[in-house]
Amino acid sequence: NKYCGGNWAGSTYMLDYVQELGFDSVWFSPHIAQTKGPTWEYPDGYHGYWPQDLWRINDNFGSMRALQSFVDAMHAKGMWAMLDIVPNHSGFDSPENIAVFNSSDYxxxxxxxxxxxxxxxxxxxxxxxxxxxxxxxxxxxxxxxxxxxxx
Incomplete structure (x- = not known):
């Protein structure tokens, strides 16, 4: 699939390797639920930049508990976690289908x-x-x- 097989549990497992490469932080894509894409070529927002619901996790990467475990493991290793956000736009969909921003007034x-x-x-x-x-x-x-x- 377009998610390239990665998830928070796998990322947690790879933290020692990330540190061995000399990194002390991880910046990762928005973790919220995504809309579907506009075409068969782009069927989903695997990258995290087509937000649909600010309050629902993108379960393609795992659960909220797995995300928290990832961040906790980073902090235990003295590493920083940087979560990206999308304050400019919503994903491909009609406003009424975008949780929180479900009116054209927004x-x-x-x-x-x-x-x-x-x-x-x-x-x-x-x-x-x-x-x-x-x-x-x-x-x-x-x-x-x-x-x-x-x-």
Missing amino acids: YHDCAPCQPGCGYSNQNPMQIEHCRLSNLPDLDQRNQYVTTQLLD
């Missing part, structure tokens, strides 16, 4: 970016409001969005 209006919600990297308005890579762009000016992201 996203920038894509209307000025038509056709197809594309954008030009020369246009600041489009960069800030349009769907980069066609992903729904969260409106962090909305207090609810900001609160959910900070929680």
Whole structure:
């Protein structure tokens, strides 16, 4: 599968090897549940950057307990764990299917970016409001969005 067989239990097992390579920290992809991809070529968000639910773990990597064990094992070895997050957008799906951000009120209006919600990297308005890579762009000016992201 596209997850390359890795999970938190396997990563925990490999920590000695990671240290032998000279690393003292691990930065890993967002660990939350992902939406499905837009095409057969990209069927799932294995990379972690198509968030669907901020409060549900991506069980392709294991359980919350396995994640906590991974982080605890890193700390026991004097290592740092850096969890990546996605504060800019949600995954490929209609807003009503995105937990927490299930209303179009939580996203920038894509209307000025038509056709197809594309954008030009020369246009600041489009960069800030349009769907980069066609992903729904969260409106962090909305207090609810900001609160959910900070929680």
